[in-house]
Amino acid sequence: MLIASVCVAGESSLLVVRPDGSWPPWETVVNGEPAGIHVEMVQSVSKALGVPVVIQSYPWLRAIRMLKQGEADAITYMSRTAEREQFGYFMEGNILSSTRIGLFILKSNERKLSFSGDLSSLKGYKLGTCRGFSYGEMFDNANFLDKDNGAEDEYALLKMLAAGHVQIAVGYVGDMKFAAEKLGMADSVSLLSPVLSERRDLYLVFSKAKQHQELARRFSEAMKAYKQKPEYRELLRKYGVSE
Secondary structure (H helix, E strand, O other): OOOOOEEEOOEEEEEEEEEOOOEOOOEEEEOOEEEOHHHHHHHHHHHHHOOOEEEEEEOHHHHHHHHHHOOOOEEEEEOOOOOHHHOEEOOHHHEEEEEEEEEEEEHHHOOOOOOOOOHHHHOOOEEEEEOOOOOOHHHHOOOOOEEEEEEOOHHHHHHHHHHOOOOEEEEEHHHHHHHHHHHOOOOOEEEOOOOOEEEEEEEEEEEOOOOOHHHHHHHHHHHHHHOOOHHHHHHHHHOOOOO
16 A cells, blocks of 8 residues: 655655635634644544654645555545545545535625525626636536636636626535635625535545545544544534534
8 A cells, every 4th residue: 555655854744735815713824834623533543543643734636636646645624525536535434524514605796696595597798717626516516507707716717706797606505605705796796596415525535546545434433433422522622613
């Protein structure tokens, strides 16, 4: 089994890559270093397995390419799609967290825009998404929709919404609300009902190019065990998250 990717102080370590954005409390950067619940989960499980790990931030598309080409051992914050299963091992024990996916509009457009729950009801609107993100295969494959995937992150996406370049912004609900708060837009955007997805799991995914199936299995079992420990509950409390 191939394991080593990075040499730190003479010791081989796994290279885990993550998107270079900030989505507290799950993932962020503090004093130049990756931090947050996902990061601490990976570090704790790695320590339990006796496998040194290095976590580094990269632009999302580059991080995906590194996993696909075997330049990285694993990646965080990745949702599952058939395409991604071609190059990554998704195991249920390696779910880091779950989120909802929703549609955001300007409050000034609340009387003009609505969503029935059927994607066809979104025809005629321009929908903004983040480059390289997946919002569920049904939405991803809805080629009849007018999508603009030019946004680098949620901040850019909300600015596109505010400027009128798109009428609807699609995103992970918690991350979009955090970005709106940071931009001072919390009172000017609304989440349409129903949401696109009530649950979208985000995984720690291991590289098939690195032949990491067994390593993924070991992490999955250790992650399941970790989630049963008081240490995990303490981690969630530390960041103000309920189980």
